[in-house]
Amino acid sequence: MAKRAFRIDGLQYNNWSPEIFQQMKVGGVDAVHVTIAYHENLRETILNIEQWNRWFEMYPDRIMMGRTGDDVRRARETGRTAIFFGFQNPSPIEDDIGLVEIVHTLGARFMQLTYNNQSLLATGCYESQDSGITRMGKQVIKEMNRVGLVIDMSHSAERSTLEAIDLSARPIVISHANPSAWAPALRNKSDTVIKALAARGGMFGFSLYPHHLKDKSACTLDSFCSMVARMAELVGVEHLGMGTDLCQGQPDSVVEWMRKGRYTKETDYGEGSASNPGFPPMPSWFEDNRDFDKVAAGLHAIGFTERDVDAILGENWLRFFDQNFGPVASQGDEIERQAIGTTATH
Amino acid sequence: MAKRAFRIDGLQYNNWSPEIFQQMKVGGVDAVHVTIAYHENLRETILNIEQWNRWFEMYPDRIMMGRTGDDVRRARETGRTAIFFGFQNPSPIEDDIGLVEIVHTLGARFMQLTYNNQSLLATGCYESQDSGITRMGKQVIKEMNRVGLVIDMSHSAERSTLEAIDLSARPIVISHANPSAWAPALRNKSDTVIKALAARGGMFGFSLYPHHLKDKSACTLDSFCSMVARMAELVGVEHLGMGTDLCQGQPDSVVEWMRKGRYTKETDYGEGSASNPGFPPMPSWFEDNRDFDKVAAGLHAIGFTERDVDAILGENWLRFFDQNFGPVASQGDEIERQAIGTTATH
Numbered sequence: 237m238a239k240r241a242f243r244i245d246g247l248q249y250n251n252w253s254p255e256i257f258q259q260m261k262v263g264g265v266d267a268v269h270v271t272i273a274y275h276e277n278l279r280e281t282i283l284n285i286e287q288w289n290r291w292f293e294m295y296p297d298r299i300m301m302g303r304t305g306d307d308v309r310r311a312r313e314t315g316r317t318a319i320f321f322g323f324q325n326p327s328p329i330e331d332d333i334g335l336v337e338i339v340h341t342l343g344a345r346f347m348q349l350t351y352n353n354q355s356l357l358a359t360g361c362y363e364s365q366d367s368g369i370t371r372m373g374k375q376v377i378k379e380m381n382r383v384g385l386v387i388d389m390s391h392s393a394e395r396s397t398l399e400a401i402d403l404s405a406r407p408i409v410i411s412h413a414n415p416s417a418w419a420p421a422l423r424n425k426s427d428t429v430i431k432a433l434a435a436r437g438g439m440f441g442f443s444l445y446p447h448h449l450k451d452k453s454a455c456t457l458d459s460f461c462s463m464v465a466r467m468a469e470l471v472g473v474e475h476l477g478m479g480t481d482l483c484q485g486q487p488d489s490v491v492e493w494m495r496k497g498r499y500t501k502e503t504d505y506g507e508g509s510a511s512n513p514g515f516p517p518m519p520s521w522f523e524d525n526r527d528f529d530k531v532a533a534g535l536h537a538i539g540f541t542e543r544d545v546d547a548i549l550g551e552n553w554l555r556f557f558d559q560n561f562g563p564v565a566s567q568g569d570e571i572e573r574q575a576i577g578t579t580a581t582h
Numbered sequence: 583m584a585k586r587a588f589r590i591d592g593l594q595y596n597n598w599s600p601e602i603f604q605q606m607k608v609g610g611v612d613a614v615h616v617t618i619a620y621h622e623n624l625r626e627t628i629l630n631i632e633q634w635n636r637w638f639e640m641y642p643d644r645i646m647m648g649r650t651g652d653d654v655r656r657a658r659e660t661g662r663t664a665i666f667f668g669f670q671n672p673s674p675i676e677d678d679i680g681l682v683e684i685v686h687t688l689g690a691r692f693m694q695l696t697y698n699n700q701s702l703l704a705t706g707c708y709e710s711q712d713s714g715i716t717r718m719g720k721q722v723i724k725e726m727n728r729v730g731l732v733i734d735m736s737h738s739a740e741r742s743t744l745e746a747i748d749l750s751a752r753p754i755v756i757s758h759a760n761p762s763a764w765a766p767a768l769r770n771k772s773d774t775v776i777k778a779l780a781a782r783g784g785m786f787g788f789s790l791y792p793h794h795l796k797d798k799s800a801c802t803l804d805s806f807c808s809m810v811a812r813m814a815e816l817v818g819v820e821h822l823g824m825g826t827d828l829c830q831g832q833p834d835s836v837v838e839w840m841r842k843g844r845y846t847k848e849t850d851y852g853e854g855s856a857s858n859p860g861f862p863p864m865p866s867w868f869e870d871n872r873d874f875d876k877v878a879a880g881l882h883a884i885g886f887t888e889r890d891v892d893a894i895l896g897e898n899w900l901r902f903f904d905q906n907f908g909p910v911a912s913q914g915d916e917i918e919r920q921a922i923g924t925t926a927t928h
Contacts, residue, residue: 278625278628279624279625282624282681282684283678283680285684286678286680286681286683286684287680289680289683289684290680292914293912296912296913296914296917297913297917300914310918313918313921314917314918314921315917315921316917332629332632334629334632334633334635334636335628335632337632337635338628338631338632338635338688341687341688341689342684342687342688343687566639566642567642567643568638568642568646571642571643571660571661571662572656572659572660575659575660575661
């Protein structure tokens with residue numbers, strides 16, 4: 237049998253359960269970047285990590301903690317899914333740059349600089365004024381680069397996103413979004429942003445969250461795959477992946493938390509509306525982790541080669557994980573290299 | 583030249599500086615267990631880790647983070663000192679057992695179940711009633727055993743200490759104390775405790791903090807070494823190490839924090855007194871990390887073999903580090919072992 241390609245999802249936020257872990261196994265999903273904080277402060281984020289630690293202890297045959305690209309390979313080898321932590325907002329680092337290294341040590345591998353609103357670091361896509369990366373934002377980008385915490389601009393505004401791409405010494409991601417040329421949601425991204433992202437080695441994960449899709453829940457697989465094909469022409473297939481934004485089994489109270497956090501006492505429908513305030517139904521061709529084969533079939537049907545489909549469904553993310561989750565070479569590494577060199581010649 | 587034995591100190595709490603890091607290098611100290619919390623809650627403890635992270639970044643030629651016994655070997659190979667984190671109180675885990683794994687992930691390797699007073703887990707040596715290990719204490723001991731966070735009973739009361747030794751499935755330590763038969767301080771330990779500790783594979787670190795010494799600051803090296811010799815007869819040399827409790831360069835405000843934390847508004851002189859409230863002067867033969875050779879010479883003079891001196895000054899701690907800082911074999915490890923076994927036979 238040919239070696240099966242790695243399958244990785246660039247973002248999910250499910251109401252996690254052994255059933256969903258089992259679906260990931262059935263769907264052949266080797267790794268998932270899971271959101272563990274929307275608006276949580278450090279202590280609340282740590283409570284969420286504690287919950288994951290319990291799941292790792294309770295379901296060691298289905299999931300394992302992911303820290304490096306090699307952990308995806310270990311997960312594959314042992315028939316499990318590697319779980320990589322990420323934040324949709326910088327709230328877990330509060331106002332403290334020292335927390336960047338702390339959360340990386342605790343396993344965080346992605347952090348959005350902002351979620352819809354202005355943060356201490358950057359401007360979100362729902363603000364009327366986009367003032368770009370802040371003074372603290374510039375410092376935090378440097379520190380994220382140093383430790384290997386990947387910058388994610390999925391919910392950020394255009395100028396802030398372009399500045400982050402430019403300021404970051406390492407590639408950044410838009411883990412879950414679609415091109416606004418295809419579906420003009422505020423949360424989707426301009427071709428300008430997507431091209432700049434790819435030009436610096438970044439990754440773009442395609443969202444299957446209905447508010448990011450053309451025709452929302454009624455979006456066809458063919459329409460989605462045609463959009464992917466256009467993007468491959470625009471920036472090259474090697475910068476594309478999935479970031480389904482699957483929010484399986486979540487009650488609507490959770491979408492309210494995602495949209496409002498603690499920033500307002502009023503209603504904020506976010507991407508929804510008064511008549512459609514909750515989680516929208518997923519497209520019929522992607523309801524849970526068992527449906528990646530349908531996406532693969534759709535991409536094949538639109539004309540992608542098997543190699544390209546594999547790249548989009550996981551191999552590109554794996555390459556990105558390998559290159560971006562560790563610290564940059566430090567003075568300590570150099571000291572070690574020299575010492576080992578010295579030992580070797582004696 | 584013969585391979586120099588490893589030199590490890592089982593407890594220090596200095597006012598850290600590049601000068602002290604340099605003294606560790608000069609003194610050939612390969613690893614130190616450093617206190618990073620007395621009464622700090624989780625967030626405050628993380629601030630202290632952040633401070634250490636800055637030092638690791640600023641002085642990569644002198645110190646490095648220690649997580650395993652092999653890190654001591656890496657430190658030796660690269661001419662540095664490996665720093666291992668520990669808490670003198672369980673305050674960093676607050677009332678939350680999930681924080682045991684979190685602080686271990688952040689690098690903690692030792693935690694005292696109590697510091698002088700009653701804690702949520704056990705009774706301290708200054709309480710008039712010692713009620714033993716609490717309900718939460720029993721749970722936390724199991725969890726510490728699971729993840730590889732070592733139980734330290736240096737400041738605990740007798741019954742609590744004996745129960746912890748008995749309840750713990752893995753060896754525990756008294757990182758810094760002396761036998762009360764030699765110096766009858768409340769903080770020192772009975773022969774009963776020391777024998778029980780050793781019988782279960784535990785380690786006893788000798789303190790050089792004057793309040794734990796016979797004749798305090800005037801204690802002679804010969805008196806100290808004679809006491810060590812008696813202890814070696816009592817429990818065997820393999821359970822003995824150093825835990826100097828060096829508090830170099832600390833202002834007296836720090837000893838007040840150590841003694842009082844936030845538990846009282848009144849004065850608590852702890853081991854001191856109204857006429858001697860501050861840090862006492864160290865014995866003349868051990869003023870800083872450059873003085874371990876003097877201790878070694880004293881032990882030689884009293885009749886210890888070179889091998890025994892090496893064991894007491896570091897080799898015993900290294901063996902203990904190797905065996906006790908990792909998680910116990912988990913179901914996940916078994917899954918991995920089987921998967922790799924399966925792969926190998928196909």
